Amino acid sequence: MCLGIPGEVIDIEAGGGPQAIVKLSGVDRVIDISLLDDVTVGDWVVVHLGFALAKIEPADAQALLRMLEPDPPANAATTA
Helix, strand or coil: CCCCEEEEEEEECCCCCCEEEEEECCEEEEEECCCCCCCCCCCEEEEECCEEEEEECHHHHHHHHHHHCCCCCCCCCCCC
């Protein structure tokens, strides 16, 4: 099974090909954006194997990120 991770485009690289800096799970990564048209800073993209495969709405990206968060351990203390 393959998994695409949502990330926010924080910079578009000048020269050297169609690349962007994308924040993925808090880490900045250089991602190939050649498969997409009109990617701009602030866009959310789905990334797989270093390629941006699709642009998505910010609300959809946040929903996906929430689904990807690990569940807390069953014995984790809860605060009220």
